[in-house]
Amino acid sequence: MLSGLLKRFTGQKKKSKEEAKKRLQFSLIYDKLEVNDTTLIDLQNDIVDVISKYFEIDREGLELKVKRDDNVSALVFNTPILHVRRKQA
């Protein structure tokens, strides 16, 4: 009762709908970034093909993942480069 009055006077009452809105905005963004495995594998193969034109890479040691932070999402592709391919004249 007293704390209720206090809250009313200080205007500290937290609005649950604000939290609902924030949580929705985040989850909708994440929902859209959800990529299924086949898409990821296809993407990885395509990236490897392109990079292989210029570098010789270690196909075993590479890694592709979707990294998510509070504010940003990124596609991270890690690969050890064995050596640069010489361009054929």
Added chain:
Amino acid sequence: MEGKIIVVTSGKGGVGKTTATSSIGAALALEGNRVAIVDMDIGLRNLDVVMGLENRIVFNIVDVVLERCKIEQATIRDRRIDNLFLIPASQSDNKDVLTTAGVERVAKELRKQFDYVIMDSPAGIERGFENSIVSANEALVVCTPDVSAVRDADRVIGILYSRSLTPKLIVNRIEPARVRRGEMLSHEDVVEVLAIELAGLVPMDDKVLISSNTGTPLVLQNDSKAGQAFRRIARRLNGEENVPIVVPTDKTNMWSKISRTFGLK
């Protein structure tokens, strides 16, 4: 001229899709259109009881699509509202019994016979949903102001866009007092989160349950706020300009003032 097929969908169940479909269909008929409402929720039919037509079912949409009867045989005429018809769902068939091609063929025929064909989609995003949207020219997404309904609406909106449909949103069961207290998402919040155009706002209304109890059309009740909101939605869909989207308010006198201004009471 060919009629329009409008699909009413939501993703989540229990947000008032069936009420919205029957009310908008009835309201479009009151505006002078020939309207067919089609229950696409195969195996879980409900539109017939909500509309009070459950005792008159002989054939259903599955019979029509599988060519076991003609469209006219499965069409039930509403006796209270002129030019309003229902094609009920089947209660016994498996929900995957219909093919997209079959539904498309029937939809094409329905467009020739009616000004508006309103498809009540089942909840979910499976086959039944796909069948409901395949022939649609327009789409309405119904959601309530809560996190699960909004999230599901977003998913459905995404799928509709991928089929070249630009859906409009109906926010249903708005409780103005709770919105004012910050306990409920406002329609502005929902629209901002979903980034979608509004078709209309419908307040929480005890009369909805009562009218479904008796199977009487909500839109015929002039004292039903929800019924009147659906009538305005139908008038806008029907191409009428200057029909305002009224934001539900809990100030009763204010509401009656607005209603009186537009000659509804």
